[in-house]
Amino acid sequence: MHRRADVRLTPAIAYVGLGSNLAHPRRQLARALVRLAKLPHTRVLAVSRNFVSAPIGATDPQPDYVNAVARLSTSLSPRALLARLLAIERRHGRRRPAGTLPNAPRPLDLDLLLYGRVRVRLPSLVLPHPRMHERAFVLRPLIDVAPTTTIPGHGLARRLIRNVRGQRIAPTRAHVLH
Structure with missing residues (x-):
């Protein structure tokens, strides 16, 4: 059941970052994507x-990450989507106990990167994601x-990528669904 405040009348375009470096990362992303597709009021x-x-x-030292981004249409509010x-x-085994290092290995990391052009600064949610413009x-x-995406307050993503050239990243042959 959803509270009325959790659902918007007009859907927004949201971008979710998916990442994993434990427990079969490609499989983790594929399963997470299936769960994203089942969210109420949301389409991948x-x-x-x-x-x-x-x-x-x-x-x-830790294993490399497998990363992807999903573009969603959702009527869930930003806070409801984050929840x-x-x-x-x-459900994928991610735990966030007190004292955990922020860059520790993880079976699954889902970040709400952008939600339309909304800018939010709350203790539990910052939009756009605060470091996304610094991360290849x-x-x-x-x-x-989404090649023409603009990150509010920072500019076009395809221009920002020039500032992170030193970060090692490469596409894989497999799509997130494989």
């Missing part, structure tokens, strides 16, 4: 290719799925 419009990227900011994304992460593992798949 497009999904990028998979990209493999090196961990950023990790203090200990659903966190629930999907938990977000920008490359975002450009793949």
Whole structure:
């Protein structure tokens, strides 16, 4: 059941970043995408290719990440959508205990990157995602799925990618659904 405040009358276009570096990452992304497609008041419009990227900011060695971006049409509010994304992460074994390092390995990471042109700054939600313009593992798949996307306050994603050239990232042969 949804509270009236959780559902908008007009759908918004939202972009969700998917990432995994534990427990069969490609399979994790494929299963997460199936769950995204089952969200109420939400349709998956497009999904990028998979990209493999090196961990950023990790203090200990860890496996590479597999990343993708999904473009959604949703009538869920930003907060309701974020709550659903966190629930999907938990179903995939993601735990966020106090004291956990922010760049620790994870079976699944779902980030609400953009929600229309909405800008939000709450303790539990910041839109656009605060570091997305600095991350090749977000920008490359975002450009793949929506090449003309502008990140509010930062500019065109395809221009921002020039600022992160030193980050190792490469497309894989398999699409997120395979």
